Amino acid sequence: MANGIGNKSVVLGDIRKSYGNLEVIHGIDLTIEEGDFVVFVGPSGCGKSTLLRMIAGLEEVTEGEIAIKGRDVTDLDPSERGIAMVFQSYALYPHMSVRENLGFGLKMARTDPADIERRVAQVSAILKIDPLLDRRPGQLSGGQRQRVAIGRAIVRKPDVFLFDEPLSNLDAELRVSMRIEIARLHRELGNTMIYVTHDQTEAMTLADQIVVLRDGRIEQTGSPREVYEDPANMFVAGFIGSPRMNFLEAEWQGDGTVHIGSAALRAPIDGSSLAPGDRLRLGMRPEHLTVCEPGAERIAAQVEFSEYLGGTRYLYCQLEDGQSLVVEQREGPDWQVGERVSFSVPEDRRRFFAGDGRRLR
Amino acid sequence: MRIRREIRARKALRDRIAYHGIGIGAAFFFLAPFAVSFLASFRPNSESGRPPLPPWPLSGLSFDAYRALDSFGSGIWQHMFNSLVVSIGTVVLTVAVSVLAGYGFSRYRFPFKNALFVLIIATLMIPFQSILTPLFIILARLGLNNSLLGLMLVYVTLQLPFSVFMMRNAFDAVPKEIEEAARIDGARDLRLLVRVLLPLVMPGIATVSIFAFLNAWNEFFAALVLLSSNDNYTLPVLMTAVRAGRLGAINWGAVEAGVAVMVVPCLFVFLLLQRYYMRGLMAGAVK
Numbered sequence: 001m002a003n004g005i006g007n008k009s010v011v012l013g014d015i016r017k018s019y020g021n022l023e024v025i026h027g028i029d030l031t032i033e034e035g036d037f038v039v040f041v042g043p044s045g046c047g048k049s050t051l052l053r054m055i056a057g058l059e060e061v062t063e064g065e066i067a068i069k070g071r072d073v074t075d076l077d078p079s080e081r082g083i084a085m086v087f088q089s090y091a092l093y094p095h096m097s098v099r100e101n102l103g104f105g106l107k108m109a110r111t112d113p114a115d116i117e118r119r120v121a122q123v124s125a126i127l128k129i130d131p132l133l134d135r136r137p138g139q140l141s142g143g144q145r146q147r148v149a150i151g152r153a154i155v156r157k158p159d160v161f162l163f164d165e166p167l168s169n170l171d172a173e174l175r176v177s178m179r180i181e182i183a184r185l186h187r188e189l190g191n192t193m194i195y196v197t198h199d200q201t202e203a204m205t206l207a208d209q210i211v212v213l214r215d216g217r218i219e220q221t222g223s224p225r226e227v228y229e230d231p232a233n234m235f236v237a238g239f240i241g242s243p244r245m246n247f248l249e250a251e252w253q254g255d256g257t258v259h260i261g262s263a264a265l266r267a268p269i270d271g272s273s274l275a276p277g278d279r280l281r282l283g284m285r286p287e288h289l290t291v292c293e294p295g296a297e298r299i300a301a302q303v304e305f306s307e308y309l310g311g312t313r314y315l316y317c318q319l320e321d322g323q324s325l326v327v328e329q330r331e332g333p334d335w336q337v338g339e340r341v342s343f344s345v346p347e348d349r350r351r352f353f354a355g356d357g358r359r360l361r
Numbered sequence: 362m363r364i365r366r367e368i369r370a371r372k373a374l375r376d377r378i379a380y381h382g383i384g385i386g387a388a389f390f391f392l393a394p395f396a397v398s399f400l401a402s403f404r405p406n407s408e409s410g411r412p413p414l415p416p417w418p419l420s421g422l423s424f425d426a427y428r429a430l431d432s433f434g435s436g437i438w439q440h441m442f443n444s445l446v447v448s449i450g451t452v453v454l455t456v457a458v459s460v461l462a463g464y465g466f467s468r469y470r471f472p473f474k475n476a477l478f479v480l481i482i483a484t485l486m487i488p489f490q491s492i493l494t495p496l497f498i499i500l501a502r503l504g505l506n507n508s509l510l511g512l513m514l515v516y517v518t519l520q521l522p523f524s525v526f527m528m529r530n531a532f533d534a535v536p537k538e539i540e541e542a543a544r545i546d547g548a549r550d551l552r553l554l555v556r557v558l559l560p561l562v563m564p565g566i567a568t569v570s571i572f573a574f575l576n577a578w579n580e581f582f583a584a585l586v587l588l589s590s591n592d593n594y595t596l597p598v599l600m601t602a603v604r605a606g607r608l609g610a611i612n613w614g615a616v617e618a619g620v621a622v623m624v625v626p627c628l629f630v631f632l633l634l635q636r637y638y639m640r641g642l643m644a645g646a647v648k
Contacts, residue, residue: 058541079547091538095560105546156546 008070009034009192010055010160015064017050017216025050025216027064032194032209037186039195039203042213043239048196049164051213055194056085056162069159079108084153085162088169090145092137098124098148099133105156123155126188143174150182154189163195167202179205200242204228212236234357237283243314243326245283247353248299252278258352261321263299265345269352269360280360283351286314286328289343291335298342301325303335317341395624402426402617410613426614430622433603433615435592437622443509444578444595445626450513451577452570455520459569460562462521463528464554468540478529485522493586500587507589515587516577524569531565532558567637574630578623596623 010032017025025047032038040048053059055066057078066074073081084105092101102123103116111119124130127147137145146166153161163182167175183206186193197203203210204224212219212227212235219239220232231237237245250258250265254276258267265282274280294300301317304324315327315335327343335341352360397416404411405423431437465471466478496515497506505511535558543557559566581597588594594602600619604611631638 056541056545058544077547077549078541078545079549083545085542085545087538087542089536089538091536091542093539093543093557104543104548108547108552152542152546 007034008032009036009068010194011065011067012051012055013065013067015051015054015066016062017047017054017059018062023062023216025054025062028216028218030211030218030221032192035190035192037183037193037195037206037208038211039197039207039209040211040213041197041200041203041239042219044198045215046213047216048198048213050216052085052162052164052194052196055160056083057081058085079105082159083162084156084158084160085164086146086149086153086166088165090137090149090169092145092148092152094137097134097136098129098140101137101148102133102151102155105152109156119155119157123151126154126185127151142170143178146170146178147181150185154185159192161191161193163193163197165197166195167197168199175202182206200240204240210240212239214239231283231351231359233359234281234283234353237351237353237359241285243286243328245285245351246289246325248282248284248319248323248325249321250280250282250352252276252280258282260299260323261319263297265297265299265350266347267350267352268347274360279355281353281355283353284345284349286326287330288349289325289327289345291327291329291332291341292344294342298344299325300340300342303337303339303341305337306335315341317343398617398620398624402614402621404614404617406614408614426612426618427622429612429615430603430618434594434599437599439592440594440596440599441622443593444597447509447513447516447584447595448574448577448626450510451516451520452573454513454517455524455573456566456569458517459521459524459528460554460559460566462525463530463532463562463565464558466525466529467532478525481522481525489519490582493583496583497586506587507593509588509593512584512587512595513577515583516573516580519583520569520573520576523572527569527572528562528565531562535561564637567634571631571634571638575627578627 008031010030012028012030015025015028016023028051040051042048050059054061055068057073057076061074064074065072068082071082078085093104096104099120102120106116106119120133121130124133127150129144129147129151132140132144132148137148140148146169149166166182167178170178179202182193182195186206195202195206207224209221210224210227211221214235220227220236222230227236227240231240234247238247248260250260250267252258252267252271252274253264254271254274256267256271257264258280259265260282267280267282289299292298299319301319304316304318306316307314311330313329313334315329317325317327319325325343329335354360397413400416400418401413403422403424404418404426405420406425406429408419411419427437434440466474496518500506500511500515503511505514539557539561540553543553548557579597580595581601584595584598585601588598591602596619600616600623603615603619
């Protein structure tokens with residue numbers, strides 16, 4: 001394992017986790033650079049929280065190694081790993097004031113009381129919670145509680161921050177402002193942060209690196225742009241983006257084109273592994289489809305219904321062969337239900353996937 | 362408009378009278394026995410054989426009954442002390458053991474956990490009178506018969522199933538994340554339990570304490586069987602001894618005085634802990 005190098009913050013080496021005979025994390029290798037904001041996303045049950053809890057030391061590692069700042073922490077106690085964690089349910093100590101909540105970790109580490117006082121004051125100023133210091137968590141609103149929970153993490157000056165779906169308990173408006181707050185904190189503190197969420201917007205907006213997980217395996221790691229624009233497989237393509245990518249059943253022709261129903265589209269992929277007649281999937285994001293005149297390289301469909309969202313519209317359409325298609329339309333006239341429309345999609349926006357979900361390039 | 366307001370006012374008055382009337386009536390039924398005993402305990406000796414009504418002393422206040430009570434056995438203070446030692450000891454031991462057991466049952470995974478827990482709860486179904494003889498023999502073997510310590514241990518044993526059950530529920534109600542947050546903050550084992558979890562299960566502890574105290578304080582049968590020397594009698598045993606009186610005549614005055622003396626600590630403990638106690642019984646009921 002390549003640890004010991006200065007700019008590696010967290011290194012996971014072939015991490016596995018089993019409950020009895022059931023393996024839920026199947027060998028994860030991941031290197032996180034110092035100062036990166038890494039987001040684990042995936043559907044529920046994909047193991048993202050378990051993975052985070054293993055890094056935190058709250059869950060035992062069945063096999064593999066975890067190193068933080070070049071130090072093997074696999075079997076260390078959570079408090080000795082140089083991490084701090086923010087929980088979804090805040091997990092504040094209800095019987096302590098905000099001040100005591102913030103200072104508890106330092107007190108446990110037998111820090112000098114004057115030093116605790118100073119650091120608590122510093123952190124509460126950063127998070128603007130100084131007027132709340134003498135209150136109990138029960139007297140705070142959800143957003144304030146989350147600030148205190150984040151403050152409790154900051155005050156310990158950890159190497160790595162771990163966030164376990166910290167915003168899911170907040171209402172929509174607060175979630176947006178806390179998201180910006182967390183991004184600001186990351187910029188100011190410059191620490192490595194690992195963030196678990198199932199919310200794509202959070203993942204896309206916060207992350208330097210997104211790690212997409214499914215069933216205890218990493219499907220793809222990359223910047224938000226890479227993951228969105230250059231998905232490694234059909235799962236990632238479908239999981240990232242809302243409304244999700246359209247997948248149309250297509251037939252490989254062997255001459256560099258695919259047929260969808262009666263339409264023929266050019267497919268800029270290496271077809272050497274394919275035989276004419278193979279079934280492929282053509283993936284297209286809703287915003288890349290544009291309405292245009294019928295002609296070559298067009299997909300014809302019938303509008304089933306449309307949603308008006310103010311800034312944009314979603315057209316839900318059906319192809320001749322019954323496949324459905326969602327199109328995002330920002331400009332142009334409204335289309336009525338039942339109208340026949342033709343769509344085009346730029347060649348460089350077409351993504352092709354093999355039957356097993358593998359990306360064809 | 363005027364009439365309407367009047368009707369409304371009258372209706373409100375009627376409601377209030379009914380509400381408070383029923384409340385006072387109910388309170389009367391609960392308080393009357395205490396009042397009767399308490400008042401009757403101040404009757405002079407000459408009146409103590411009179412019928413219970415009216416309960417108050419007719420010929421002036423007198424402490425004859427309390428004097429009679431104190432002259433019995435080794436003095437009321439000694440017996441009060443015995444009772445307090447046994448009760449407080451029971452509370453302390455019960456809380457100490459049930460907190461640890463409840464924590465273990467709530468948080469740790471070990472083989473046969475549920476079976477063991479059911480086994481503990483199942484002992485509630487055994488009437489303790491039926492195991493008194495074996496208990497007596499065990500205590501005798503240990504040299505603990507006729508000792509307050511022995512009695513205390515028996516009470517703790519009897520109190521534990523309910524208490525462990527109660528404490529397990531209390532710990533179950535504490536979110537796991539709080540414990541994990543504390544572990545990340547560096548609190549481990551005993552410090553975690555004392556600094557973080559104990560304050561959160563206070564309602565459960567209060568409930569367990571009240572039950573342990575009241576049961577130990579009022580328990581009669583085991584005390585009667587296990588204690589043989591007069592000096593060691595706890596208050597309930599003393600009371601029966603007082604009641605038995607001399608030559609078959611019952612000294613009712615002394616009995617009333619004893620009741621008054623016995624009630625005071627119970628009231629005190631309950632009032633002290635009732636705030637937590639209510640929350641303890643409600644734990645998990647809502648949310």
